[in-house]
Amino acid sequence: MEGQLVYIGLAAAFGLFMAWGIGANDVANAMATSVGSKALTIKQAILVAAVFEFLGAVLAGGAVTSTIRKGIIDADLFAASPELLIYGMLASLLSAGTWLLIASHHGWPVSTTHSIVGAIVGFAAVGIGLDAVMWGKVGAIVLSWVVTPIMAGFIAYLIYNSVQKLILQHDDPLERAKRYVPVYIFFAAFTITLVTIMKGLKHVGLDVSPANSYFIATGIAVLIAIIGAIAINRIQPNVKREKKQHYYTVERVFAVLMVITACSMAFAHGSNDVANAIGPLAAVISIAKTGVVGGESTVALWVLVIGGIGIVVGLATYGRKVIATVGEQITHLTPSRGFAAELAAATTIVIASGTGIPISTTQTLVGAVLGVGMARGIEAIDLRVVGRIFLSWVVTIPAGAFLAIIFFFIFKTILP
Amino acid sequence: MLANIFGTSPVRPLEKHVGVAYQCTRQLYPFFEAVLADDWVKAAAHRDIIDSLEHKADDLKKEIRQKLPKSLFMPVPREDLLELLLVQDKMANRTKDVSGLVLGRQMKIPDAIAEDFLLFVQRNIDAAKQARKSVRELNELFTTGFRGAEALLVESLVEELDRIETETDGLQAVLRGNLFKVEDTLGPVDVIFLYRVIELTGEIADMAERVGRRLELLLSH
Numbered sequence: 001m002e003g004q005l006v007y008i009g010l011a012a013a014f015g016l017f018m019a020w021g022i023g024a025n026d027v028a029n030a031m032a033t034s035v036g037s038k039a040l041t042i043k044q045a046i047l048v049a050a051v052f053e054f055l056g057a058v059l060a061g062g063a064v065t066s067t068i069r070k071g072i073i074d075a076d077l078f079a080a081s082p083e084l085l086i087y088g089m090l091a092s093l094l095s096a097g098t099w100l101l102i103a104s105h106h107g108w109p110v111s112t113t114h115s116i117v118g119a120i121v122g123f124a125a126v127g128i129g130l131d132a133v134m135w136g137k138v139g140a141i142v143l144s145w146v147v148t149p150i151m152a153g154f155i156a157y158l159i160y161n162s163v164q165k166l167i168l169q170h171d172d173p174l175e176r177a178k179r180y181v182p183v184y185i186f187f188a189a190f191t192i193t194l195v196t197i198m199k200g201l202k203h204v205g206l207d208v209s210p211a212n213s214y215f216i217a218t219g220i221a222v223l224i225a226i227i228g229a230i231a232i233n234r235i236q237p238n239v240k241r242e243k244k245q246h247y248y249t250v251e252r253v254f255a256v257l258m259v260i261t262a263c264s265m266a267f268a269h270g271s272n273d274v275a276n277a278i279g280p281l282a283a284v285i286s287i288a289k290t291g292v293v294g295g296e297s298t299v300a301l302w303v304l305v306i307g308g309i310g311i312v313v314g315l316a317t318y319g320r321k322v323i324a325t326v327g328e329q330i331t332h333l334t335p336s337r338g339f340a341a342e343l344a345a346a347t348t349i350v351i352a353s354g355t356g357i358p359i360s361t362t363q364t365l366v367g368a369v370l371g372v373g374m375a376r377g378i379e380a381i382d383l384r385v386v387g388r389i390f391l392s393w394v395v396t397i398p399a400g401a402f403l404a405i406i407f408f409f410i411f412k413t414i415l416p
Numbered sequence: 417m418l419a420n421i422f423g424t425s426p427v428r429p430l431e432k433h434v435g436v437a438y439q440c441t442r443q444l445y446p447f448f449e450a451v452l453a454d455d456w457v458k459a460a461a462h463r464d465i466i467d468s469l470e471h472k473a474d475d476l477k478k479e480i481r482q483k484l485p486k487s488l489f490m491p492v493p494r495e496d497l498l499e500l501l502l503v504q505d506k507m508a509n510r511t512k513d514v515s516g517l518v519l520g521r522q523m524k525i526p527d528a529i530a531e532d533f534l535l536f537v538q539r540n541i542d543a544a545k546q547a548r549k550s551v552r553e554l555n556e557l558f559t560t561g562f563r564g565a566e567a568l569l570v571e572s573l574v575e576e577l578d579r580i581e582t583e584t585d586g587l588q589a590v591l592r593g594n595l596f597k598v599e600d601t602l603g604p605v606d607v608i609f610l611y612r613v614i615e616l617t618g619e620i621a622d623m624a625e626r627v628g629r630r631l632e633l634l635l636s637h
Contacts, residue, residue, distance in 0.1 A: 247556060330422055334559065380488045382422070
């Protein structure tokens with residue numbers, strides 16, 4: 001295609017910018033719970049985030065990327081003029097990136113997912129026509145934005161309730177924690193591994209049968225649980241600290257678990273959110289190289305790698321500061337509560353990633369935190385702020401759409 | 417962002433507040449020792465400490481109230497926590513009232529009841545201390561969702577608190593009886609105020625007991 005280097009160059013630049021923004025801002029919300037509960041130091045959190053965001057993006061980010069790339073708009077309508085789709089995707093990336101920049105500057109809690117979906121729907125509906133949008137799929141995505149926080153909340157409620165009933169409400173909580181926490185570790189590792197194997201490995205060229213998937217996932221989860229159990233057994237009760245805070249040592253046992261759920265959370269976040277930056281990029285690359293719409297069937301691995309690198313760079317340059325700030329603010333979240341929220345959110349997100357649904361990580365996590373609150377786990381949750389976070393997508397979608405439409409017409413005029 | 421959804425937890429501030437209130441009541445013993453020794457300079461010094469601690473408790477109270485807006489979602493009703501705060505604060509208030517009264521009128525405690533009176537003061541202070549011990553379990557109560565072993569522990573602490581309060585009631589009755597026996601030898605106005613001092617001091621344990629009642633209420637939700 002003519003000018004393909006320009007298109008690919010622009011898309012890569014915008015995509016990296018988005019990925020950088022996700023790493024700089026979004027990751028903080030995923031990791032801050034672990035830092036706030038002192039399960040991880042900031043340095044450890046950065047390391048965990050860098051490794052697992054990258055793995056999540058590359059191993060399990062394919063399905064959501066496909067959805068962003070070609071699930072929201074009807075590509076057939078662009079067959080006659082594929083360059084329009086390129087302009088649109090470039091406009092969407094720039095729009096979402098710009099909106100995120102504005103929002104972060106003002107401290108508004110917006111979601112990358114909502115801005116990119118709003119942007120794509122916006123340019124397609126206005127720039128091409130209402131038919132260009134696959135409304136059924138968009139409806140399903142919007143519905144998932146309501147369902148996933150509720151689902152995460154429900155799972156978090158069940159998990160924290162079980163922690164109270166099995167461990168905290170007994171008079172020998174430490175012994176019980178040592179016995180049950182490895183079981184939670186097993187479940188955390190099992191869920192993440194299973195979804196990755198079943199849904200993710202296809203994109204890296206491996207195909208594993210369902211039976212084998214369960215087998216491998218169980219094996220890996222048992223291994224991680226054993227390592228966790230060894231770490232837990234080395235924890236000695238700190239009698240002095242327990243005098244002031246009876247659950248001090250118990251929480252340290254949960255802190256081991258929280259290292260695992262923090263990895264899961266970073267992985268889940270990478271698997272879902274990298275697509276917001278990489279989906280449009282993948283679309284542009286595919287069209288620019290082949291000249292036709294929807295040529296290649298899967299997302300090239302190197303594109304996912306670019307997304308992963310962008311996130312890690314964002315994390316390293318700016319994200320560490322944000323994680324430190326947010327972590328300092330979240331101090332009520334002890335490991336026993338934080339893990340319940342993280343595990344519930346990570347499970348929900350990874351399942352959504354496996355199904356290819358782009359959801360908001362932050363809102364899912366907020367839902368999970370509310371679930372712990374419902375189980376009487378959190379001293380105080382400010383419902384006004386919760387309301388503001390959930391309402392933010394009502395603003396973000398039209399904002400993303402509006403900016404995308406403007407950029408779309410600009411690109412249409414100035415690009416070859 | 418995400419961090420802002422966590423409202424300011426009232427737990428640590430409440431624990432801190434009850435600590436200050438107890439420290440305030442504790443000054444009452446050296447205060448009355450000075451009064452009995454007729455050392456009004458020393459008594460005034462202790463009264464100053466009481467005053468500043470009562471102030472500090474008041475400031476903490478206002479701060480906690482401000483940080484508990486109605487939009488907070490908490491495992492226990494906000495009103496119950498505010499009520500707990502209020503009775504905690506009253507322990508300090510009564511201490512201030514009684515020390516102010518005694519110092520202002522330069523009251524003399526008759527020798528006949530002096531020993532019993534000091535014991536009575538001490539047991540009231542003990543009640544406040546037990547209230548502090550019970551409230552300091554709040555954090556653990558929130559962790560366990562107000563159920564199970566921790567809830568039982570708090571119940572036992574509150575039972576002990578009730579026992580101390582009942583004891584102060586008994587001491588108060590004995591004190592009144594002994595005062596009645598010697599009241600003819602004292603000035604009538606002085607006697608009226610002595611009864612008032614005994615009553616106000618006894619209210620410290622009453623307030624401590626109400627702290628226990630409030631904690632029990634939290635457990636029943």
